[in-house]
Amino acid sequence: MKVPDGLSCQEQNLVLIGFMGAGKTTVGEQVAGMLGFDFADTDRELEKVHHMSVPQMFARKGEAWFRRQERDLIVRLCAGEQRKVLSLGGGAYLQEEVRRVCLKHGLVVFLDVSWEYWKEERYPRIRDNRPVLQDKTMEEIKRLFFERRRQYALNHASIAITNRKDTEQAAGRIAAFLRRAREAEKVNP
Numbered sequence: 025m026k027v028p029d030g031l032s033c034q035e036q037n038l039v040l041i042g043f044m045g046a047g048k049t050t051v052g053e054q055v056a057g058m059l060g061f062d063f064a065d066t067d068r069e070l071e072k073v074h075h076m077s078v079p080q081m082f083a084r085k086g087e088a089w090f091r092r093q094e095r096d097l098i099v100r101l102c103a104g105e106q107r108k109v110l111s112l113g114g115g116a117y118l119q120e121e122v123r124r125v126c127l128k129h130g131l132v133v134f135l136d137v138s139w140e141y142w143k144e145e146r147y148p149r150i151r152d153n154r155p156v157l158q159d160k161t162m163e164e165i166k167r168l169f170f171e172r173r174r175q176y177a178l179n180h181a182s183i184a185i186t187n188r189k190d191t192e193q194a195a196g197r198i199a200a201f202l203r204r205a206r207e208a209e210k211v212n213p
């Protein structure tokens with residue numbers, strides 16, 4: 025992972041993006057603990073505000089409504105107080121405005137899980153409570169996985185996850201990356 029030119033890592037948020045089940049929530053919480061940053065997960069925040077689970081929001085209000093709430097929340101969180109870890113919902117980064125605000129106010133890290141590992145290890149854990157995966161064949165899910173990679177590719181850094189060891193090391197590697205970036209800025213502002 026390389027620090028992007030012109031982006032101050034002292035002040036920015038850390039934003040985690042990637043496909044559903046990539047580990048944004050799990051890893052984000054771990055990284056925030058390691059860095060002593062506040063943590064916010066957009067799905068959890070929306071669940072708290074609207075007193076509904078994500079599947080309930082999809083069922084009762086519809087996906088378009090969910091996407092608007094998600095976008096507005098991310099714009100508020102990103103532009104507000106800095107130095108937090110923000111884990112996005114898996115579809116949030118497909119919205120142009122979300123990409124813009126995250127890239128402007130955050131160091132955007134893509135959790136790049138391989139298709140094979142995702143299918144074997146992550147899909148079985150999440151399949152029942154991600155509305156977007158319901159009623160889709162594996163072929164359709166695979167297509168969505170690779171279509172979304174085009175948007176996730178707009179990032180500052182990515183971390184490849186292809187096995188259990190990568191999974192266990194992901195949070196530590198991201199925290200170390202951010203610490204190094206911040207130290208380098210102190211020496212060479």
Ligand SMILES: Nc1ncnc2c1ncn2[C@@H]1O[C@H](COP(=O)(O)OP(=O)(O)OP(=O)(O)O)[C@@H](O)[C@H]1O
Pocket residue numbers: 042043044045046047048049050051067111112113114115146149150154191192194195
């Ligand atoms: N680093 C990790 N260590 C242990 N388990 C993990 C790790 N990352 C992900 N998992 C497991 O994979 C599943 C999905 O993880 P998680 O909910 O964090 O993904 P997500 O990227 O936040 O998904 P979504 O986009 O749907 O919010 C969970 O069952 C979680 O326990």
Ligand SMILES: O=C(O)C1=C[C@@H](O)[C@@H](O)[C@H](O)C1
Pocket residue numbers: 043044067078112113114115116153154155156
């Ligand atoms: O990838 C997606 O489109 C989604 C991912 C989850 O985090 C939730 O935001 C919701 O289930 C939609």
Ligand SMILES: [Mg+2]
Pocket residue numbers: 048049050065067111112113114
């Ligand atoms: Mg999540």
